[in-house]
Ligand code: ADP
């Protein structure tokens with residue numbers, strides 16, 4: 001072995017100083033984010049293989065469950081023998097022979113694997129007309145065929161499962177395995193002090209750090225592997241809980257603007273809306289207004305399905321803030337910053353807010369990357385007017401503009417407020433923590449914070465990632481809103497469904513068509529593939545189905561200007577049909593668009609489907625959602641059926657978590673949790689235990705004086721986290 005190591009290696013020793021690495025390997029490790037020995041120890045396998053299953057191709061028999069290492073050839077895509085479903089096939093060969101591989105309904109496989117690629121194929125050996133083949137094998141590209149004898153410790157039952165790590169060019173799973181074994185042999189882990197207090201490990205029967213590290217990388221059996229994974233999931237969630245609870249304590253130590261607008265004024269304001277507020281909305285308003293009087297800044301998350309009326313809650317509470325005077329003064333207004341993720345949304349809210357506040361003698365500003373506006377205009381008091389950025393910023397810093405609506409431009413240093421008392425963040429999941437933070441630290445006095453989101457997530461996840469926020473749910477839809485009629489459409493009913501839709505279109509309504517989710521191994525390619533699928537589908541619909549209607553497309557490869565133009569035409573009814581990707585969030589209110597088609601629905605999580613159909617719940621016209629499924633399987637149908645029975649997005653998110661796992665949850669990329677922690681989220685007991693323990697420890701010892709290891713681990717974690 002060419003490994004050189006000395007006994008003074010530590011957890012924080014650089015891998016490049018521990019092992020002899022080529023420049024190429026150094027780069028590859030960098031790409032995986034692996035710098036130190038500790039990084040490598042925390043690079044966990046994403047699954048385990050059973051070495052007893054590794055076989056040579058010669059001697060395979062029908063019914064064997066096997067893992068084969070070999071080279072791929074003859075890959076092609078076609079239609080299957082009996083039913084006309086897409087299939088891919090090819091061969092895998094090793095030095096003993098060759099066997100056919102067949103995949104049904106996975107036409108993209110042929111595109112993922114190169115001709116001549118070395119792979120690991122896992123699956124069951126089947127037979128058809130005397131020919132053996134592997135049906136739907138799991139396949140992974142590898143860089144090198146492992147020396148099985150060495151890898152599995154021939155004859156010894158030292159470790160029965162072998163770990164499989166995510167690879168990158170230049171660093172194989174096998175390489176990682178060997179280096180971790182080397183690290184174990186160096187004895188470094190003997191000295192690791194466990195950051196989790198022993199009493200907690202005991203209480204929840206979790207293995208200590210050394211045992212867990214060995215078990216996670218070389219488990220003797222499934223039980224040990226599971227136990228180790230559970231420990232690390234607990235560790236990650238526990239650290240997050242500690243961090244959030246600590247934030248909460250710090251937050252409550254700050255002083256805030258005291259806002260005491262009378263209840264009567266507030267209810268008068270609510271009466272001005274052209275609708276009757278729901279009980280949910282009233283409760284949310286009450287909770288926020290009472291937070292305003294607590295003496296320390298509010299930090300609240302308002303979660304509600306699309307269309308549940310979050311804007312009215314924000315507007316009413318902004319009114320309460322606007323009516324309050326700065327401390328000790330009998331003139332002037334406290335200020336609010338309202339941040340939206342897109343320019344389109346910011347403009348839309350700006351127009352709404354003008355209609356909500358035009359009875360008051362106050363200025364309302366708009367700031368986006370491309371323009372600034374002020375209401376009222378000098379020449380026409382019912383309209384806003386464009387002004388220079390400098391002029392707007394000047395008025396904002398003088399305190400003359402009580403309400404400023406904008407995009408992330410709001411967080412720029414040049415935007416200074418006089419009395420920023422309230423920060424509202426719309427669609428908060430679209431912003432990073434750092435961006436939110438920037439807005440909150442513009443003043444000496446910390447403003448109250450209202451975050452709003454329509455991302456329905458399971459309770460365990462809210463408890464974890466939003467552990468420092470108070471939570472309000474808007475779980476009631478406005479009165480008179482007809483529930484969307486959701487129909488699951490199987491392939492044979494497609495033509496007839498198009499006819500139904502045409503009838504609605506002829507009455508003047510509009511339609512969204514959402515193209516299927518596409519998972520490409522290369523995310524940059526993914527965008528291109530999606531853009532192509534949108535374009536093709538729009539052409540097909542124009543030619544074959546909706547030739548009498550105007551059709552436009554919207555996808556993420558378009559420039560913001562192009563997107564805006566398309567949206568503008570659609571919202572004015574010039575375009576009747578908008579073919580879009582699921583990636584583009586059309587967070588815009590087009591009440592006349594009452595129908596949505598979702599193609600390839602089985603590839604979406606339920607909560608995302610719910611999110612998508614939320615686009616057509618914007619008016620009192622009957623709305624329809626057509627869920628087109630390609631697969632006819634009973635399981636798919638049952639799962640999609642939940643869309644027609646679930647009461648709200650939260651229920652669907654729970655359902656997703658239970659049925660398909662945390663990987664399916666909508667928006668998961670933004671939460672910064674590892675796959676392991678996301679699995680832990682499924683376990684309500686674990687989440688509650690980690691929360692209880694974090695609160696208990698901080699209650700007894702807020703500075704973590706008696707838990708130096710825990711304190712250090714938390715600090716390191718904070719240093720390691722990079723926001724966007
Ligand atoms: P979201 O929660 O998705 O931000 P919005 O605040 O945009 O929802 O509200 C969606 C639509 O419902 C808007 O047109 C709004 O004016 C209307 N709306 C809000 N609250 C009510 C209500 N209580 N009754 C009827 N319509 C309402």
Ligand code: MG
Pocket residue numbers: 310311426
């Ligand atoms: Mg909204």
